[in-house]
Amino acid sequence: MNTEVKTIRDAVALVLRAWRQALPFFLSIELWLMLLVAAATVGGVWLTAMADGRAVLAFGFAIGYVATRTVLHVKRVLSWPFI
Structure with missing residues (x-):
């Protein structure tokens, strides 16, 4: 992609075009599930440090x-993302 940005208007247009092209990914359930798994993992580590038994639930969800x-x-119900 060879785009020369010479003015602020060109820069704004380029950013808007990139956001429009990325919008389906940001609205996908896959992204939000990945973020939920990341939060569960961090929460599980924190709960483990606090010696709380609920850490098992957080890690169980993530795993x-x-x-x-x-x-x-493997069953080809979902396609491999980012390939």
Whole structure:
């Protein structure tokens, strides 16, 4: 992509075009599930440091999601993302 940005208007137009092209990804359920798994993992680490038993639930969700997603990919129900 060879775009020369010479003015502020060109820069704004380029940024808007990039956001419009990326919008389906940002609105996808996949992104939000990945963020939820990341939050569950961080929460699980924090709960483990606090010696709270609920850490098992947080880690169970994160591991279960990854395992389920892997099985769905192997069965070709889902397509491999970012390839």
